[in-house]
Amino acid sequence: MRIVFFGFQRWGTETLEALLDSGHDIPLVVTHPPSRNPADNLWAASVADLAERWRIPLVECRYANAPELCARIAALQPDLLVLSNWRTWLSPKVCDLARHGGINLHDALLPRYGGFAPINWAVANGETQTGVTVHRVEDELDLGAILLQEIVPIHPRDTATDIFQRTLPLFASLAIAAVDALAQGTARFTAQDASQATFFHKRGEREMRIDWSLPVRDIHNLIRAQSPPYPAAFSTFAGQRLELLGASPAPRDYRGTPGRLLCTADGVVVLCGPPGPQGLLIETVATEQHPAMPARQFFAGCSGYFD
Known part of the structure; x- marks a missing residue:
């Protein structure tokens, strides 16, 4: 033709x-x-x-x-x-x-x-x-x-x-x-x-910012949707922008205030919103100064809240 x-x-x-x-x-x-x-x-x-x-x-x-x-x-x-x-x-x-x-x-x-x-x-x-x-x-x-x-x-x-x-x-x-x-x-x-x-519509920065009041499933899906080379899903922690490159639902039932950081036997966990188990296991992160790194390497103190 x-x-x-x-x-x-x-x-x-x-x-x-x-x-x-x-x-x-x-x-x-x-x-x-x-x-x-x-x-x-x-x-x-x-x-x-x-x-x-x-x-x-x-x-x-x-x-x-x-x-x-x-x-x-x-x-x-x-x-x-x-x-x-x-x-x-x-x-x-x-x-x-x-x-x-x-x-x-x-x-x-x-x-x-x-x-x-x-x-x-x-x-x-x-x-x-x-x-x-x-x-x-x-x-x-x-x-x-x-x-x-x-x-x-x-x-x-x-x-x-x-x-x-x-x-x-x-x-x-x-x-x-x-x-x-x-x-x-x-x-x-x-x-x-x-x-x-x-x-x-087109996705922009607002669609990439994590709302920790959402359920684990929704936040996990957002991180998957913004996988490299797409701009990563992000939040702020201790005053700096933090990109979340890899995560999965935590294997145990963690509960508490959305955005709270926990260091556990399973790894670095952030609490999300209800209903259901609230733990999201953070595996890989990046900052403006540092490329992809294991979450355990970045979160030395394991305390505090994501914004």
Whole structure:
């Protein structure tokens, strides 16, 4: 098929490379400009470099709705637009320039977890599964009819990084399967149930700060959701910011005031909120001055409270 590709970073390069290796004709690649925002570079890979290696014409832009770009796409007479980690709204008028319209790959089981950082939100919310969805690009973001989905389990100790590594290969395989189905005329789209849709915003520092009044389960999930290289979940202790890189529910039933630090036979424990057992076993921490270190090494005194 003749495909105009829109993509960015690691998800984009994986998808584009799969399409190229499968022999599809890609006369134009559109990507976002390089970003100085650390959040945009957690899984850095260059769609632009890949297009250059294949000698494919390239456009870099933040938004792809400009008349000049539309005219260029129309002149190419594409069969399909494929989006993979394209981060801004694409007008239906652009998708209408392709015979089959546009499809997008999203790392969640739509209609739930539309929007931003779906893996991190799913882990933080204690979900037991997520996945990757291929859907039609329509006017409302992440609400287009679904073509393909594949489920990925989330195990109790999985981190967001584990789930990223587990979902990433699906971008390539599902993109190829979707394009093949459209080419062969076997594609069947299913409308999303908008009443079941959830849409999440970008995560920032507020979403990473630990609230010790929450139950152990919720705080453990937050720490898993912010695993390296994502910015870590954090709190303050003795006046300094402390990142929590690894933790697990304590093996025994500790109770008391949320935020209280205890040194126990099990290790360094912080008390969380009710209901149920309140102990969270802190395994690995980091400060601005010191990279990852065992919690026992940092907490020499074993007294005091987290803020």
